[in-house]
Amino acid sequence: MGPNLFAALGEPNRFRIVELLRSGPRAVNDIGSRLKLRQSQVSQHLKVLKETGLVHAEPRAQQRLYGLRAQPLKQLQGWLDRYRRIWEQRFEQLDELVEELKREEKADAAGKSR
Amino acid sequence: MPQARAGEEATGAETRVERRSERELVVTRTLNGPARTVFEAWTKPELLTRWWAPKSLGVSLFECTSDLRVGGVYRYAFGRDPKNPEVFSGRYLEVTPPARLVLTQLYERMREAGEAVITITFEESQGRTRLTLHQLFPTKEALDGAVASGMERGMRETFEQLDALVGSLHQ
Numbered sequence: 158m159g160p161n162l163f164a165a166l167g168e169p170n171r172f173r174i175v176e177l178l179r180s181g182p183r184a185v186n187d188i189g190s191r192l193k194l195r196q197s198q199v200s201q202h203l204k205v206l207k208e209t210g211l212v213h214a215e216p217r218a219q220q221r222l223y224g225l226r227a228q229p230l231k232q233l234q235g236w237l238d239r240y241r242r243i244w245e246q247r248f249e250q251l252d253e254l255v256e257e258l259k260r261e262e263k264a265d266a267a268g269k270s271r
Numbered sequence: 272m273p274q275a276r277a278g279e280e281a282t283g284a285e286t287r288v289e290r291r292s293e294r295e296l297v298v299t300r301t302l303n304g305p306a307r308t309v310f311e312a313w314t315k316p317e318l319l320t321r322w323w324a325p326k327s328l329g330v331s332l333f334e335c336t337s338d339l340r341v342g343g344v345y346r347y348a349f350g351r352d353p354k355n356p357e358v359f360s361g362r363y364l365e366v367t368p369p370a371r372l373v374l375t376q377l378y379e380r381m382r383e384a385g386e387a388v389i390t391i392t393f394e395e396s397q398g399r400t401r402l403t404l405h406q407l408f409p410t411k412e413a414l415d416g417a418v419a420s421g422m423e424r425g426m427r428e429t430f431e432q433l434d435a436l437v438g439s440l441h442q
Contacts, residue, residue, distance in 0.1 A: 164293075164411065167290065167293055240288060241286060241288050242325075243325050243328070244286050244288065244298050244300070245286040246325040246326070246327055246328075247322060247323060247324075247325055248286055248300045248302070250321070250322035250323075250325075250326065251302060251309070251312055251322040252302060252303065253322070254312055254318060254321050254322045255302055255303065255304035255308055255309060255312060256303070256304070258304070258308050258311070258312065258318075259304055259305075259308065262308075
């Protein structure tokens with residue numbers, strides 16, 4: 158998965174489209190009317206989303222329906238999890254160090270006041 | 272998605288990651304100690320080596336130098352293999368102990384992406400310190416690229432939204 162996925166979801170209207178598609182595949186005009194977006198805007202956003210692999214098109218009767226693909230989102234979630242975990246672990250290690258520094262300082266202060 | 276543990280919620284100790292714009296990423300966390308202690312831990316090499324590298328990933332900070340003054344340079348070499356380290360380097364733009372630190376940061380493996388500007392604020396209240404790490408990337412692509420390369424970067428959408436999204440796809 159390339160970096161495009163982040164850029165794709167970073168655009169608010171694209172994120173709204175992805176959220177809408179959670180309820181199932183939809184046609185361009187349906188997406189446009191629900192989100193109050195012009196059809197040309199929707200098509201442009203869908204093009205970007207398709208390039209990232211987030212969305213795929215399927216022909217149905219007279220129209221094309223756009224739906225979500227699970228795999229890229231799972232990968233994205235994996236990245237986010239890892240990012241936050243790395244910082245959380247750093248901070249937990251920093252918590253320990255801060256406690257130790259506080260204890261040392263207290264001991265120093267006690268030593269000096271003697 | 273990991274839900275905040277109950278204790279973290281109550282104390283505000285939860286680590287938050289937010290992508291504020293295409294070029295900005297913000298990490299926040301509250302630490303249980305005064306600002307001057309947290310500031311020292313963030314700026315003294317002998318202290319940085321004790322916490323900065325996430326141990327569970329088998330990563331160590333092999334080399335850490337820090338000339339803490341405006342214009343002074345720092346360098347962190349870290350990773351799994353000391354012979355082939357990842358390097359962050361840069362210089363301090365603002366040094367205001369114990370409240371604020373502004374520095375540039377270059378990820379040397381992606382030198383062409385340019386320098387990020389990092390602003391760290393330490394706000395003390397009742398013996399605790401609210402830390403905010405604000406990262407401004409030179410371009411949107413630099414942030415996206417940093418994320419994609421597996422560096423510790425994130426994005427702005429809330430975890431809950433994405434969790435719901437992913438959860439709904441499992442059904």
